[in-house]
Amino acid sequence: xxxxxxxxxxxxxxxxxxxxxxxxxxxxxxxxxxxxxxxxxxxxxxxxxxxxxxxxxxxxxxxxxxxxxxxxxxxxxxxxxxxxxxxxxxxxxxxxxxxxxxxxxxxxxxxxxxxxxxxxxxxxxxxxxxxxxxxxxxxxxxxxxxxxxxxxxxxxxxxxxxxxxxxxxxxxxxxxxxxxxxxxxxxxxxxxxxxxxxxxxxxxxxxxxxxxxxxxxxxxxxxxxxxxxxxxxxxxxxxxxxxxxxxxxxxxxxxxxxxxxxxxxxxxxxxxxxxxxxxxxxxxxxxxxxxxxxxxxxxxxxxxxxxxxxxxxxxxxxxxxxxxxxxxxxxxxxxxxxxxxxxxxxxxxxxxxxxxxxxxxxxxxxxxxxxxxxxxxxxxxxxxxxxxxxxxxxxxxxxxxxxxxxxxxxxxxxxxxxxxxxxxxxxxxxxxxxxxxxxxxxxxxxxxxxxxxxxxxxxxxxxxxxxxxxxxxxxxxxxxxxxxxxxxxxxxxxxxxxxxxxxxxxxxxxxxxxxxxxxxxxxxxxx
Ligand code: NAP
Numbered sequence: 001x002x003x004x005x006x007x008x009x010x011x012x013x014x015x016x017x018x019x020x021x022x023x024x025x026x027x028x029x030x031x032x033x034x035x036x037x038x039x040x041x042x043x044x045x046x047x048x049x050x051x052x053x054x055x056x057x058x059x060x061x062x063x064x065x066x067x068x069x070x071x072x073x074x075x076x077x078x079x080x081x082x083x084x085x086x087x088x089x090x091x092x093x094x095x096x097x098x099x100x101x102x103x104x105x106x107x108x109x110x111x112x113x114x115x116x117x118x119x120x121x122x123x124x125x126x127x128x129x130x131x132x133x134x135x136x137x138x139x140x141x142x143x144x145x146x147x148x149x150x151x152x153x154x155x156x157x158x159x160x161x162x163x164x165x166x167x168x169x170x171x172x173x174x175x176x177x178x179x180x181x182x183x184x185x186x187x188x189x190x191x192x193x194x195x196x197x198x199x200x201x202x203x204x205x206x207x208x209x210x211x212x213x214x215x216x217x218x219x220x221x222x223x224x225x226x227x228x229x230x231x232x233x234x235x236x237x238x239x240x241x242x243x244x245x246x247x248x249x250x251x252x253x254x255x256x257x258x259x260x261x262x263x264x265x266x267x268x269x270x271x272x273x274x275x276x277x278x279x280x281x282x283x284x285x286x287x288x289x290x291x292x293x294x295x296x297x298x299x300x301x302x303x304x305x306x307x308x309x310x311x312x313x314x315x316x317x318x319x320x321x322x323x324x325x326x327x328x329x330x331x332x333x334x335x336x337x338x339x340x341x342x343x344x345x346x347x348x349x350x351x352x353x354x355x356x357x358x359x360x361x362x363x364x365x366x367x368x369x370x371x372x373x374x375x376x377x378x379x380x381x382x383x384x385x386x387x388x389x390x391x392x393x394x395x396x397x398x399x400x401x402x403x404x405x406x407x408x409x410x411x412x413x414x415x416x417x418x419x420x421x422x423x424x425x426x427x428x429x430x431x432x433x434x435x436x437x438x439x440x441x442x443x444x445x446x447x448x449x450x451x452x453x454x455x456x457x458x459x460x461x462x463x464x465x466x467x468x469x470x471x472x473x474x475x476x477x478x479x480x481x482x483x484x485x486x487x488x489x490x491x492x493x494x495x496x497x498x499x500x501x502x503x504x505x506x507x508x509x510x511x512x513x514x515x516x517x518x519x520x521x522x523x524x525x526x527x
Contacts, residue, residue: 003086005035005189007042008196008215010049011204014042020219022189025092025340025368026333035189038216043181043226049211050150050179051232056209058147058177061503062122064206066113069174071202072166073109076102076195083194087160090188092333092368097296101161108168108458108479112175115481119524121145121176122504123490124515139495142505145488147177148260149234152227154248155185155192156239157335158299164188165195165215168458168479169237169262176487178235179212183227186219187336225251228261235260235487239301239478242266242391242469249472262486263472264464266391267419268305268398269453270412270443274433276426277450278314285424286321289397290329292452294361294372297332298395299339302420302453302464305391308379308400308408315401322374322399323359329395330362331369339393340368346392350375353388355398370394379407386414405432409439417467417474418444420453445470445477 006013019034038046057065076083084098091098115121122144129140151173155164162168165182173180184192196215203212216223224244228236228251236252238245238261245263252261273285292304309315334340351357354377361372372395379402382388388398402408412421421444425433433449440447445466456464462480465471471478476486493501503509511525 003033003190003193005033005193007036007038007217008200008213009042009045010210010214011200014045016042020186020189020217022090022187023337024089025336028337028367031089031190035193035217037218038223040226042216043223043230046181046214046216047150047227047230047232049214050181051211053179053209053211054147054149057179057212060177062116062119065175065177066116068202068206068208069109069113069116069171071206072199073106075198075201076106076166079194079198083191086190086194087188090191091160091335093160093296093335098161101159104458105161105166108162109166109171111458111481112171112484115484116175119504119513121481121484121488122513123488124504124510124513126505126510126515126517128518142493142496142501143490144502144505145490148487148489149178150232151178151180151487152233152236153180153182154224154236154238154240155182155188157185157187157339158296158301159239160185160188160191161195163239165192166199168483169239172483173235173237173487174212176484178487181214181216181227181233183224184215184217186217189217192217221247224248228252229255231255231257233259236262237478237486238263240265245472260486261472262476262478264301264419264478265469265471267301267417267466267470268389268391268415269302269418269420269422270415271304271307271422271424271453272408272412272436273307273309273315273318274423274425274429275310275312275314276428277424278309278312278318280426282314282317283321286318287325288452290322290325290372292454293374293397294326294329294332294395295454297334297370298372299335299393300454302456303395304397304422304453306389306398306400306415308402308411310405310408311401311403319358319376319399326359326361326372326374328362329372331364331366331371332395333366334368334370334394337368340370343370343392343394343396346394347373347396349390350388350392350396350398353385354381355388358399361395372396374399376401379403379411382411383414389415409436412436412439412443415443417470419464419466419470420444420446420448422448422451422453424450443467445474
């Protein structure tokens with residue numbers, strides 16, 4: 001079935017007079033068809049439908065929403081190679097990577113379906129009435145969490161499937177009971193259309209209210225701004241640049257009724273090579289580091305953008321081995337012309353700020369191709385020019401040579417908030433690792449020992465978040481089941497008659513869900 005380039009407003013498709021096209025980044029050529037660009041009328045229509053869908057959608061039993069998520073996963077799989085081929089043409093990401101990303105997308109939809117059935121997310125608490133209590137009786141108090149309302153989801157350029165139309169943010173919001181209005185990323189509108197079709201088909205098959213999903217596309221910032229400003233939107237989920245995340249936070253804060261923006265923005269993911277680990281295997285650490293740095297042309301938010309170590313023989317071996325390994329890395333096409341341009345600017349900035357080029361990947365001068373780059377500075381130079389530690393999105397990294405542990409600690413203290421912090425360590429490094437942990441915990445959302453930050457498991461314990469500017473709100477995660485909590489808020493029901501209570505708080509249904517009764521944990525009893 002050919003792409004139509006239409007917008008998805010609830011169950012309806014809509015064309016507009018303004019159009020844009022996807023660009024194949026490997027050839028710089030426009031891809032067919034032209035895509036309609038949404039304007040104010042489409043924002044209005046999508047938000048009105050999402051608002052109308054909110055109460056009926058959130059009233060559905062968790063099982064119904066779980067079936068919807070599973071149906072989306074199934075419809076995505078049934079699209080077969082057509083989805084992956086289009087995604088490859090729009091992103092230049094290798095087919096194998098895209099197949100893996102589709103598996104992750106489907107897997108996280110199913111994981112949220114299982115989470116819905118578990119009922120953990122409901123956060124049920126019951127403190128029964130104590131009418132005889134002295135000096136005052138206690139009323140019956142019951143708590144559950146309800147969804148916050150329609151969510152604006154921004155598709156990310158670097159995950160056309162797993163963090164776009166039916167990606168992690170969408171899955172978490174839909175699971176929570178929030179209708180979504182997706183602002184597709186302009187780099188991959190065809191991929192977005194394929195996935196939107198899967199969602200619309202799944203919504204029809206599972207009888208979801210109209211307005212539970214809309215997809216708006218557009219090639220300029222006005223669309224995203226209008227969406228976030230719309231009073232019917234109650235939260236925002238975003239992955240992208242710091243500048244865009246900050247702009248959206250400003251729009252959200254300036255509304256008469258401000259809303260939460262969960263933006264995942266910028267992180268350099270420090271990796272600390274501790275002395276005993278370097279002494280044991282500097283060369284093999286260097287190989288693994290270069291593999292992590294250059295994976296997917298370095299276009300991961302968890303890319304190891306900064307490496308710190310104490311000066312010495314081990315570090316010299318590491319630097320030589322990393323430079324040699326980097327020299328063997330083939331250039332890779334980046335996602336968009338703009339991202340490639342920013343990457344080149346980032347490299348120029350690092351050189352301009354006095355970082356020394358230690359090694360470079362192979363170059364071929366081809367369109368939008370990134371040449372991997374490794375720079376080095378002393379800790380003293382970085383402390384004098386903290387801007388050196390800013391993110392360069394792509395396969396570039398900065399190696400920081402520290403004179404002693406105190407300098408290492410100072411550099412870590414000076415870093416901004418991060419998604420991850422990694423320790424490469426041996427048993428003999430334990431005391432130093434222990435001493436650095438309090439700083440690392442303050443700085444990052446995920447602490448890693450002896451592996452690399454790229455590769456984010458979608459599971460219950462994952463945190464893909466961290467203090468600003470890694471994210472706009474370090475109390476949450478955008479990957480894993482805990483992500484659902486961003487779109488929920490607690491409501492307390494005091495003195496309610498049984499018949500007026502929400503179903504899961506009634507005596508008949510409560511035992512089916514995990515809950516706290518008078519503070520004591522109770523497991524769910526099978527129906
Ligand atoms: P982006 O510029 O942040 O754009 C992401 C989305 O936000 C797009 O839909 C864009 O729509 C919208 N947007 C951008 N600026 C906006 C504004 N001022 N107001 C409202 N909406 C706005 O990200 P990108 O296009 O993916 O890549 C650009 C740079 O972002 C990269 O070079 C990289 O530095 C960074 N990035 C970081 C990560 C990460 O995970 N840390 C991931 C991807 C990208 P329009 O384009 O239609 O305006």
